Amino acid sequence: MAADRKKAEGCGIIHVSDIASLAWCQCKALAVLNGDYEPPETDEMAKGRQIHEQLGFNNQQAYRMPFGDFILEGTPDKVGDFYIAELKVTRGRYPLNYLLAYAHVQANLYAMLADKPLYVVVVYNVETGEKMYFPEKADVFRAQRDLALAYALMSGVLKPIPTREPWKCRSCGYTKCVFRLAEYEAGK
Numbered sequence: 634m635a636a637d638r639k640k641a642e643g644c645g646i647i648h649v650s651d652i653a654s655l656a657w658c659q660c661k662a663l664a665v666l667n668g669d670y671e672p673p674e675t676d677e678m679a680k681g682r683q684i685h686e687q688l689g690f691n692n693q694q695a696y697r698m699p700f701g702d703f704i705l706e707g708t709p710d711k712v713g714d715f716y717i718a719e720l721k722v723t724r725g726r727y728p729l730n731y732l733l734a735y736a737h738v739q740a741n742l743y744a745m746l747a748d749k750p751l752y753v754v755v756v757y758n759v760e761t762g763e764k765m766y767f768p769e770k771a772d773v774f775r776a777q778r779d780l781a782l783a784y785a786l787m788s789g790v791l792k793p794i795p796t797r798e799p800w801k802c803r804s805c806g807y808t809k810c811v812f813r814l815a816e817y818e819a820g821k
């Protein structure tokens with residue numbers, strides 16, 4: 634099993650951002666979690682990091698906790714006395730609800746790791762300069778549920794559900810995914 638191989642290779646750290654990608658597509662997230670696929674670095678990602686730096690969302694302190702046979706690790710963008718903050722940079726063309734679905738899972742897990750009662754997702758639109766704030770009370774049960782889903786997928790107890798969104802598959806870099814082929818062959 635890929636998860637066993639990853640452990641055997643000494644890569645026992647699981648990143649919060651990888652678990653959060655379950656909100657995008659379980660098949661892709663599982664490939665990343667198992668070490669079968671590593672998303673390439675893009676120019677957009679490099680620009681996004683610059684903006685994080687400029688806006689002060691540049692915390693470097695990582696938080697860790699045991700996660701089954703692994704270590705869960707996450708580095709929130711900003712850490713305050715009672716909250717963590719997660720910045721998402723957008724050009725406004727990506728649907729906000731998809732961006733938020735991912736961001737809330739991620740920020741809630743960071744809040745649990747950093748033991749903070751609140752989190753806020755900040756969405757910054759580089760085209761308009763607009764900033765939107767989405768504060769939430771941290772929910773440890775939701776975090777545990779998300780972790781349990783990731784663990785069940787990684788251990789093979791559950792099968793991953795592929796996204797049914799062809800536009801996601803078109804932009805997906807996980808070229809070995811059999812579900813993407815099915816989508817295209819069906820002409821959807």
Ligand code: SF4
Nearest residue numbers: 658661802805810813
């Ligand atoms: S090709 Fe589609 S179904 Fe497959 S991992 Fe990518 S987004 Fe998911």
